Amino acid sequence: MTDTLPDTMRASVMTGVETLRIEDRPVPTPGPREVLVEVAAVGVCGSDVHYYRHGRIGDFVVDDPMILGHELSGRIAAVGDGVDPGRIGQRVAVEPQHPCRRCTQCTAGRYNLCPEMKFYATPPIDGAFCRFVTIDDDMAHPVPDSMSDEAAALLEPLSVAITTMRKAGVAPGTSVLIAGAGPIGVICAQAARAFGAARIVVSDPVASRREGALRFGATEVLDPMTDDVSAIDPVDAFIDASGVPVAVVAGIKAVGPAGHVVLVGMGADEYPLPVSHIQNLEITVTGVFRYTDTWPAAIHLVASGAVDLDAMVTGRYDLEHAADALESDTDPDSLKSIVRPN
Incomplete structure (x- = not known):
């Protein structure tokens, strides 16, 4: 906890494609039902990297200087009106979204699909590569002292994996195929194991990443450059964490009757799918866009081991x-990089 709050803070600001600079920014003031969090750790996400390298993701375009980073943890340094002052000093993991709470999607419980969503590090909303951020008080989730700041920050990508498992129908005894052994693929493998999947197949063309997947829960691995992924014994669910069209098609073909396909990886906007296989086997195909109500489950999965x-x-x-952190994904052995603003 910071005893005396400063007026300004350092921030790493994206001012152009592959361009960051350190700036002094005003320390934000928490509004009603908000808390001010002193940031301890920020995980680097693929979306951060994509904005950094390309300046956009689909319709989300970085037109003005923006602070990246949305996987974060920290400690509450101040509170706004309506928040218990006793929360000051509390360690928290931040759910980096501010929905309107009034629209049809919000009231239906799908606040991740709120059309008025303000999400960290999504243009034009600043993220957490800085010392202090504000967030709604109920989006600052208390974490146990046994959990590290880094693990608390990575509850965000774990939340993506939890949402994925729920959509994929992963339950004890089921089988899962995951395309891609990068950060999301590996965290999905861990989540699948935690959800009770008996068979977890991970496909990736990089040998070191396949080896890593085995350490994190995969029961078998495949090299899509030499193995026919579509010909494996049918699985109950396929999760794409690669964004590679050919991997998606092969994965769908590996799904058995009434199975589920969940698209997580960022890839091409459009590509052909094996429609007859989907239709004849009544396969459900869906995507994942962030999460709702996942932090309690994520905290439990980590705290329980x-x-x-x-x-x-x-x-x-x-x-x-921070630029080096954003470039670290060029190393195939890199999984998650952490930025510490303090």
Whole structure:
């Protein structure tokens, strides 16, 4: 906890494609039902990297300077009106979204689909590569002292994996195929194991990543460059964490009757699908866009030891080297890089 709050803070600001600079920004003031969080750790996500390299993701375009980073943890440094002052000093993991709470999607419980959503590091909303952020008080989730700051930050991608498991119908005894052994693929493998999947097949063309997948819960691995992924014994669910069209098609063909397909990876906007296979086997195909009500489950999975997020951290960087953190994905052995703003 910060005893005396400063007026300004350092922030790593994206000012153009592949361009970051350190700026002094005003420390934000928490509004009603908000808390001010002093950031401890920020995980680097593929979306951060995509904005950094390309300046956009689909219709989301970085037109003005923006702070990246949305996987974060920290400590509450101040509270706004209507928030218990006793929360000051509390360690929290931040759910980085601010829905309107009034629209049809919000009232139906799908606040992740709120058309008025303000999501960290999604243009034009600033993220967490800085010392302080504000968030709605109920989006600052208390974490146990046994959980590291880094693991608490990575509850965000674990939330993506939990949503994926729910949509894929993963339950004890089921079988799952995951395309891609990058950060999301590996965290999905861990989540599938925690949800009770008996068979977890992970496909990736990089040998070191396949080996990593085995350490994190995969029961078998495939090299899609030499193995016919579509010819494996049918699985109950296919999860794409690669964004590669050919991998998606092969994965769908590996799904058995009444199975589920969940698209998580960011890939091409459009590509052909094996429609007859989907239709004849009544396969459900859906996507994942963020999450709703996942932090309690994520905290439990980590606190209980069912998921190991600390072991996924392969790089640590200070704010001045945030660009190096964003470039770390070029190393095939890199899983999760952490930026520490303080």
